[in-house]
Amino acid sequence: MSEIKHPAHLEAEKNPVDELQKFWGRWGKQASYGLLVLAILVAGYFGYKNFISEPKEAEANKAIFRAEEYYREDSTKLALNGDNANPGFLKVISKYSGTKAANLANFYAGSCYLKLGDFNNAVKYLKEFSSPVKQLQIRAYGLLGDAYSELNKKEEALEQYKKAGTYYEKDEVFSPEYLFRCGALYETMGRTQDAIAMYKIIKDKYPSTPRGAEIDKYLARLGVTQ
Structure with a gap:
C-alpha cells in the first residue's frame, strides 16, 4: 500500500509568533507609519474639538444674543447689521462660520431680509439654513x-x-x-x-x-x- 502524503501545511501548524515576526520584518515600517498617522488624526480631532470648535461655539452663542433680542424687538436692521458694540446676524455668519449659531443666523438673516423687502438676499440666506x-x-x-x-x-x-x-x-x-x-x-x-x-x-x-x-x-x- 502506498504511503499517504499529507500537505505540508498539515504536517505542522505554523507558529503564530514566527508569522508575526515575518510580517513585522516585511511590513513593520509601513505599519508604524500608519499607526502614527492614525494617532495624529485622533489627537488632531480631539484637539480641534476641545481647543477650537467648542470655544468657538460658545463665543458664537454669546455673539448672537443681542442680535436675537433686536429681532424680537422688531429692530430688523439692528438685528441684521448690529450696533457699535454688538454684532448682527451677518457678522455672526461671517466670523463664526461652521457653528450652530452661524447656521441659526442664516435663518434670522433671511427672515430680516424678507421683512425689508430684499427677497433675493432672503432666498440666499434661508437656503443656507437647515x-x-x-x-x-x-x-x-x-x-x-x-x-x-x-x-x-x-x-x-x-x-x-x-x-x-x-x-x-x-x-x-x-x-x-x-x-x-x-x-x-x-x-x-x-x-x-x-x-x-x-x-x-x-x-x-x-x-x-x-x-x-x-x-x-x-x-x-x-x-x-x-
Whole structure:
C-alpha cells in the first residue's frame, strides 16, 4: 500500500509568533507609519474639538444674543447689521462660520431680509439654513416660499410651500398655513384641481385649526361642496 502524503501545511501548524515576526520584518515600517498617522488624526480631532470648535461655539452663542433680542424687538436692521458694540446676524455668519449659531443666523438673516423687502438676499440666506428642529425647518421652508412668491418665481414658491406643509404632519400651526398658501397660489395660476387637493388635505388633517375651520368656503368657491 502506498504511503499517504499529507500537505505540508498539515504536517505542522505554523507558529503564530514566527508569522508575526515575518510580517513585522516585511511590513513593520509601513505599519508604524500608519499607526502614527492614525494617532495624529485622533489627537488632531480631539484637539480641534476641545481647543477650537467648542470655544468657538460658545463665543458664537454669546455673539448672537443681542442680535436675537433686536429681532424680537422688531429692530430688523439692528438685528441684521448690529450696533457699535454688538454684532448682527451677518457678522455672526461671517466670523463664526461652521457653528450652530452661524447656521441659526442664516435663518434670522433671511427672515430680516424678507421683512425689508430684499427677497433675493432672503432666498440666499434661508437656503443656507437647515435644522433638525422640525418646526423651525418648516418655518424656513415657508419663508423661502414667501420670498420666491414675492419674486414671482411661482414654481419655486410652490415647492417650498409643499415642503413646509408636509414636512411634519403633527405640526398644526405652520403646516396648514403653508398648505393653504400653496393652494391659494395654485388658484392664482388657474390650477384649480391642484388648489382643491391642497385644501382637502387641510380639511382632512387639520379640521380643528383656524385654516381648517374656514376651508369649506374656499372649496365651495371652487365647486366642491362636500
